[in-house]
Amino acid sequence: MSAHLTYAKASKYDPDVVYAHCSGPGGLKVAEFIADRLNLDPGLRLLDVGTFHGYQSCFLAKEYDVVVVGIDPWVDPSDPEGLLCVEHLARNARALSVDGSVLPVRAGVPETCFADASFDAAYCTTTLEMIRGSEGEARYRACLAEVCRVLRPGGLLGFGEPMHLDVEMPKDLAPVYTKGEGADIEGWAKCFAAIDETTEAFRSVGFEVLEADYAPDAQLWWEEYCQYTPGCKACPDGEEAQTIRSDGGRWLSFGYVIAQKPCPTVARGPRVPREAGGGDDKPAAGLI
Numbered sequence: 395m396s397a398h399l400t401y402a403k404a405s406k407y408d409p410d411v412v413y414a415h416c417s418g419p420g421g422l423k424v425a426e427f428i429a430d431r432l433n434l435d436p437g438l439r440l441l442d443v444g445t446f447h448g449y450q451s452c453f454l455a456k457e458y459d460v461v462v463v464g465i466d467p468w469v470d471p472s473d474p475e476g477l478l479c480v481e482h483l484a485r486n487a488r489a490l491s492v493d494g495s496v497l498p499v500r501a502g503v504p505e506t507c508f509a510d511a512s513f514d515a516a517y518c519t520t521t522l523e524m525i526r527g528s529e530g531e532a533r534y535r536a537c538l539a540e541v542c543r544v545l546r547p548g549g550l551l552g553f554g555e556p557m558h559l560d561v562e563m564p565k566d567l568a569p570v571y572t573k574g575e576g577a578d579i580e581g582w583a584k585c586f587a588a589i590d591e592t593t594e595a596f597r598s599v600g601f602e603v604l605e606a607d608y609a610p611d612a613q614l615w616w617e618e619y620c621q622y623t624p625g626c627k628a629c630p631d632g633e634e635a636q637t638i639r640s641d642g643g644r645w646l647s648f649g650y651v652i653a654q655k656p657c658p659t660v661a662r663g664p665r666v667p668r669e670a671g672g673g674d675d676k677p678a679a680g681l682i
């Protein structure tokens with residue numbers, strides 16, 4: 395059996411609590427895996443797109459000492475109180491003592507209303523694939539384009555979502571994955587893409603892809619999802635848990651992309667000799 399990655403930060407948190415507040419495979423392990431690739435200097439401003447209860451947002455604020463703006467437009471459909479996801483985020487930020495560095499905002503991509511270049515970094519997990527499934531590929535790309543717009547030039551997006559391997563869907567699972575619409579397991583054929591299709595979408599909206607692959611612990615993250623997510627825990631023989639277990643990583647995976655908003659190329663003029671008042675890198679007057 396291959397060794398799993400270690401998660402020094404995420405392993406401090408109780409997985410039952412993590413999966414009660416995270417919606418997707420990997421929980422805080424995904425957050426740590428991606429955040430470790432983002433060069434998160436303390437104090438930088440990070441946009442978290444699709445927070446759900448914001449446990450990952452709070453984790454990023456607490457463990458990486460960044461300022462997080464978390465956006466989510468919807469109510470948590472499983473919440474008996476009918477609270478907005480961003481209200482859960484606000485509660486979790488208080489509970490984890492990061493309310494001074496986490497700002498919950500009820501908003502969604504692609505209509506965020508933030509000014510261009512508002513953020514130093516962005517983060518998004520297990521969110522846009524649902525938009526692909528329900529609203530199509532063009533809307534998925536519009537969401538990515540919006541994240542690119544609000545990132546500063548040179549800023550990084552750390553992105554992860556359930557993806558399928560670049561193989562034919564196993565015949566025994568196709569009846570489940572293709573049965574319906576929406577974000578639940580019966581709509582996953584429409585929601586999920588392979589890593590190459592995903593990176594192509596990133597490039598099409600102007601990102602440079604620095605790193606992209608299937609996560610090495612994708613199967614572990616799905617196993618944990620089955621073990622701890624409230625729905626699967628309550629119903630271990632239900633369709634979702636059964637199908638994920640029976641997939642066993644044959645089609646289902648989890649992919650990640652680290653992408654950068656390019657810096658505009660600086661138009662350089664002819665070099666001005668030092669004796670004429672120029673430095674080595676100083677362009678001719680009137681040019682930037």
Ligand SMILES: C[S@@+](CC[C@H](N)C(=O)[O-])C[C@H]1O[C@@H](n2cnc3c(N)ncnc32)[C@H](O)[C@@H]1O
Binds near residue numbers: 417421444465468
């Ligand atoms: C499956 S949850 C993932 C949350 C979190 N990143 C995690 O992995 O635990 C996806 C969230 O995206 C939110 N969402 C749906 N449409 C959105 C949009 N257009 N913009 C931002 N978030 C959206 C949903 O309300 C939901 O809370």
